[in-house]
Amino acid sequence: MKITLVSAAFLAATLSMNVSAGDNTSQANAVSQKQTQSMSQAQIxxxxxxxxxxxxxxxxxxxxxxxxxxxxxxxxxxxxxxxxxxxxxxxxxxxxxxxxxxxxx
The missing domain is CATH 1.10.150.320 (Photosystem II 12 kDa extrinsic protein)
Structure with missing residues (x-):
């Protein structure tokens, strides 16, 4: 039973780290897309x-x-x-x- 609780806690911690890392990645992608759009808008x-x-x-x-x-x-x-x-x-x-x-x- 103790092993199951420890495993469940570890799994929950791992999943929450992956979710927050995914949020940061999607935020970075959004910023990159905005920069690309503004560069293309600044036409030569x-x-x-x-x-x-x-x-x-x-x-x-x-x-x-x-x-x-x-x-x-x-x-x-x-x-x-x-x-x-x-x-x-x-x-x-x-x-x-x-x-x-x-x-x-």
């Missing part, structure tokens, strides 16, 4: 081909700066480097750095 913006609306999605870039980027691109040709964005009036190095991860040529 090509500064040579994007529209005003697409450029306006960048951090710190509103419609007027987006228009300035398109006008600069039309007047001076395609950007050869992302850093050339600082040549656009109202766009500084800090703004470029904030967005660098999602900018492309």
């Amino acid at each position: 913006i090509n500064i040579n081909t994007s529209s005003i609306e697409q450029l306006a999605r960048l951090k710190g870039i509103g419609e007027s700066k987006a228009k300035a980027i398109v006008e600069y691109r039309e007047s001076n040709g395609k950007f050869k480097k992302i850093d050339e964005l600082v040549n656009v009036k109202g766009v500084g190095p800090k703004l470029v750095e904030k967005n660098r991860a999602i900018l492309s040529l």
